[in-house]
Amino acid sequence: xxxxxxxxLLLAEAKKHESFYFYDEQTLVESIHHLQQAFPHEQILYxxxxxxxxxxxxxxxxxxxxxxxxxxxxxxxxxxxxxPSDHIYYSAPGKSDYCLEKALGQCILIADSLNEIRxxxxxxxxxxxxxxxxxRINPNFSYTDxxxxxxxxxxxxxxxxxxxxxxKKLSHILIIxxxxxxxxxxxxxxxxxxxxxxxxxLASLIQEKLNSPLCFLNLGSxxxxxxxxxxxxxxxxxxxxELEKLRVIYxxxxxxARILIESGRYLAGPCGWxxxxxxxxxxxxxxxxxxxxxxxxxxxxxxLEHLVxxxxxxxxxxxxxFYRTGSTPFYVLNDTQEMEKVTIYGxxxxxxxxxxxxxxxxxxxxxxxxxxxxxxxxxxVLTPFQFSSQVPPEILFLTASKP
Ligand SMILES: Cc1ncc(COP(=O)(O)O)c(C=O)c1O
Numbered sequence: 001x002x003x004x005x006x007x008x009l010l011l012a013e014a015k016k017h018e019s020f021y022f023y024d025e026q027t028l029v030e031s032i033h034h035l036q037q038a039f040p041h042e043q044i045l046y047x048x049x050x051x052x053x054x055x056x057x058x059x060x061x062x063x064x065x066x067x068x069x070x071x072x073x074x075x076x077x078x079x080x081x082x083x084p085s086d087h088i089y090y091s092a093p094g095k096s097d098y099c100l101e102k103a104l105g106q107c108i109l110i111a112d113s114l115n116e117i118r119x120x121x122x123x124x125x126x127x128x129x130x131x132x133x134x135x136r137i138n139p140n141f142s143y144t145d146x147x148x149x150x151x152x153x154x155x156x157x158x159x160x161x162x163x164x165x166x167x168k169k170l171s172h173i174l175i176i177x178x179x180x181x182x183x184x185x186x187x188x189x190x191x192x193x194x195x196x197x198x199x200x201x202l203a204s205l206i207q208e209k210l211n212s213p214l215c216f217l218n219l220g221s222x223x224x225x226x227x228x229x230x231x232x233x234x235x236x237x238x239x240x241x242e243l244e245k246l247r248v249i250y251x252x253x254x255x256x257a258r259i260l261i262e263s264g265r266y267l268a269g270p271c272g273w274x275x276x277x278x279x280x281x282x283x284x285x286x287x288x289x290x291x292x293x294x295x296x297x298x299x300x301x302x303x304l305e306h307l308v309x310x311x312x313x314x315x316x317x318x319x320x321x322f323y324r325t326g327s328t329p330f331y332v333l334n335d336t337q338e339m340e341k342v343t344i345y346g347x348x349x350x351x352x353x354x355x356x357x358x359x360x361x362x363x364x365x366x367x368x369x370x371x372x373x374x375x376x377x378x379x380x381v382l383t384p385f386q387f388s389s390q391v392p393p394e395i396l397f398l399t400a401s402k403p
Pocket of ligand 1: 047050068091181183184185220221222223262263264265266377
């Protein structure tokens with residue numbers, strides 16, 4: 001939400017920079033507290049991929065949050081921020097031998113395939129180590145039904161159980177954790193809750209068949225943020241209360257296990273704003289046109305949304321690149337009362353650089369400022385800054401004033 005405080009801050013920075021990301025530590029800290037209060041008995045992980053900006057990582061990792069790393073680089077980034085190796089979880093498909101070797105002992109490896117388990121075992125054997133690992137499971141259920149789906153992520157539940165006799169004989173690995181993640185950007189807490197129930201029951205079966213206690217059960221991510229005007233916050237208090245009931249039911253079963261919840265966008269998304277300027281305006285064949293700086297090559301999401309929805313209004317989400325129509329709203333920070341229908345393009349030499357067509361807005365003039373919310377996650381990281389060799393947007397971090 002654009003508060004008066006933020007509007008003043010963004011306009012002050014807009015006098016100094018043509019386009020910029022603005023990360024507000026105060027909002028980030030509020031999101032961290034909100035999540036930790038809703039899940040007091042669970043350990044929150046931050047998914048670094050959504051925004052690895054060092055100041056963001058430092059704030060998050062100094063707040064008792066563990067790391068979800070999707071690459072070796074993210075393992076190192078978490079480690080540089082002081083996260084202990086047994087609090088960094090490295091989960092990604094297709095880890096190379098080089099990455100596995102470098103990551104060994106620096107983090108908890110989450111194996112994404114049966115082959116990967118065997119490769120980790122072979123690697124550990126060469127070093128005479130016994131490596132505790134997690135396994136990412138692709139379960140026989142989804143968020144909304146009792147059927148699983150083929151996926152490039154994780155090990156199919158049935159394949160895992162079939163391979164267990166072999167896996168238990170591997171003498172250089174020990175399976176100590178289970179990880180699942182099926183979907184991002186879920187706003188319905190009931191849906192998440194029934195998913196959690198399924199994961200608990202699957203993990204208890206895995207533990208039974210392993211015949212050794214699990215040390216962690218990672219419920220994955222999923223908690224979304226309301227991007228569109230017709231959406232409301234996921235009720236994480238109710239979700240936390242229901243999860244607490246589940247935790248108590250399974251307390252004896254998982255007496256040695258940490259329950260983990262991953263979060264990327266919920267933590268970092270709302271703290272970020274993308275701000276740019278209108279450079280020019282013109283008329284073309286009876287239409288009003290405004291040209292903004294650094295759109296496709298500054299903040300990709302609105303352009304992608306425009307591209308996808310211009311092909312199909314009902315295209316399914318492809319997170320983190322595309323969510324749905326209306327998911328990249330923006331504010332015009334001028335005081336003009338006059339309204340005008342306008343199409344806003346970016347200043348790249350491609351017609352694909354368009355963020356809004358024929359929308360009714362306060363009349364735009366050169367120098368006007370546009371501010372996009374929710375730009376703290378999957379925004380700077382996904383944007384081709386080099387395209388057209390323009391000056392990329394600045395990235396600003398406003399440190400919260402300490403009490
Ligand atoms: C395994 C895993 N964990 C966590 C996340 C972070 O998701 P989000 O930013 O939606 O919370 C993702 C996102 O793709 C993921 O694949």
